[in-house]
Amino acid sequence: NAGVTQTPKFRILKIGQSMTLQxxxxxxxxxxxxxxxxxGMGLKLIxxxxxxxxxxxxxxxxGYNVSxxxxxxxxxxxxxxxxSQTSVYFCASSYxxxxxxxxxxxxxxxxxxxxVT
Amino acid sequence: GQQLxxxxxxxxxxxxxxxxxxxxSSSIFNTWLxxxxxxxxxxxxxxxxxxxxxxxxxxxLTAQFGITRKDSFLNISASIPSDxxxxxxxxxxxxxxxxGNLIFGKGTKLSVKP
Numbered sequence: 001n002a003g004v005t006q007t008p009k010f011r012i013l014k015i016g017q018s019m020t021l022q023x024x025x026x027x028x029x030x031x032x033x034x035x036x037x038x039x040g041m042g043l044k045l046i047x048x049x050x051x052x053x054x055x056x057x058x059x060x061x062x063g064y065n066v067s068x069x070x071x072x073x074x075x076x077x078x079x080x081x082x083x084s085q086t087s088v089y090f091c092a093s094s095y096x097x098x099x100x101x102x103x104x105x106x107x108x109x110x111x112x113x114x115x116v117t
Numbered sequence: 118g119q120q121l122x123x124x125x126x127x128x129x130x131x132x133x134x135x136x137x138x139x140x141x142s143s144s145i146f147n148t149w150l151x152x153x154x155x156x157x158x159x160x161x162x163x164x165x166x167x168x169x170x171x172x173x174x175x176x177x178l179t180a181q182f183g184i185t186r187k188d189s190f191l192n193i194s195a196s197i198p199s200d201x202x203x204x205x206x207x208x209x210x211x212x213x214x215x216x217g218n219l220i221f222g223k224g225t226k227l228s229v230k231p
């Protein structure tokens with residue numbers, strides 16, 4: 001049972017380059033999320049998705065794009081990398097039981113450490 | 118946006134000591150979660166709390182969901198070296214707004230006393 005799998009683990013980008021961070025989950029979770037973690041800070045939500053074909057912005061979406069064509073995959077795209085996007089990126093998933101019911105706790109991947117120079 | 122105040126920011130532990138940390142918020146949450154993050158890994162869920170006043174244990178860990186629904190604490194009893202890491206609290210509103218969105222505290226870093 002792999003859980004949430006993120007690739008790559010590490011990446012160095014030059015300013016202005018683009019890349020896609022991959023995330024896949026095999027738990028049939030309907031909700032998926034992208035967070036970034038900066039040193040000494042908690043996790044901040046970039047984008048999330050409540051199901052295939054549906055995405056929405058989180059707290060810090062600028063400079064990122066996402067898509068959710070399948071339940072399993074939720075890639076995060078950086079179009080024009082900037083030094084401010086140097087961070088550790090975590091993908092997570094959960095199962096939402098329905099309005100008025102509780103969302104299952106998030107399961108996190110092991111992160112992608114991105115450096116933009 | 119909503120803020121969670123987690124304290125302390127860091128602490129040093131000696132093996133066998135009890136450890137306590139807490140989170141407070143100006144907003145009400147319906148769920149409180151406590152996660153631990155080891156270096157190079159993603160956060161792993163330790164305890165989930167779903168009801169105001171709830172006290173839940175997981176081995177040497179005990180967490181409580183505050184009666185006001187604006188705070189939570191985590192205690193670790195008889196700490197051991199593998200307890201070192203960063204502990205995050207997170208508050209979640211189960212419905213309304215961005216479903217499932219967690220608000221994270223900034224973390225409490227546990228280190229071993231030199």
